[in-house]
Amino acid sequence: MQGHPVGSAVPTAASQPTPSPKMHSPGSPPATPSASPPASSSVPRAKLVIQRGGTVGKEFLLTETESNIGRWDADGGIFPDVDLDQDDPEAxxxxxxxxxxxxxxxxxxxxxxxxxxxxxxxxxxxxxxxRHPLNDGDEIIVGKTFLKFHYIR
Incomplete structure (x- = not known):
């Protein structure tokens, strides 16, 4: 459940090391390299961009199947994926x-x-x-912060 501001490290498949093939002992079936799972339509590929309030243009990548929007509160144990704490001075x-x-x-x-x-x-x-369906380009208003929802192509 992560919405990462652009510039933060979000590992990609290209940055992951390729596993070396495993050796097999005689009499056992050879190890077959595991195939990558097929691309799924449920893999998150979207972002939110601040349009008004806080840091205009700041982006949050939606990299999980569920992303919470809110304000960070360590005392209450609340750590939202899309953390608008710094972008919402009026709370x-x-x-x-x-x-x-x-x-x-x-x-x-x-x-x-x-x-x-x-x-x-x-x-x-x-x-x-x-639950309200979102379309590319939809404007989302939370408090006084305006966000634009975009699919990443």
Missing amino acids: KVSRRHARILCQDGQYLLEDLGSTNGTFVNRGRRLLPGN
Whole structure:
């Protein structure tokens, strides 16, 4: 569950060492190199970009199937994947504000019972627990922070 600001280390398959083939002893079947799993449509490939509030242009990569949006709180044990603590000086974003899920290649946004609400494309406030599908270019408003959702191609 990680939303990494761009510039932070997010390992990629290309940066991982290639395992060497294992030797086998006589009488045992030879070890076969394990094939990489086929590319799945449920692998997260998206980002959020701050459009208004805080550091405009700051990006958060959505690298897991679930990413929490909120504000960091060490005392409360809250460490959101998309941490807007430094970008929300008025504390309008709840500590546990919203969550983005990736299911079968579709991204869904869910409000977690935030104080100031979660909105998509300036529409109605999302009801807590209801999942709203996201499309490339959608605007997400949490507190006074405006984020743009983008698929990474």
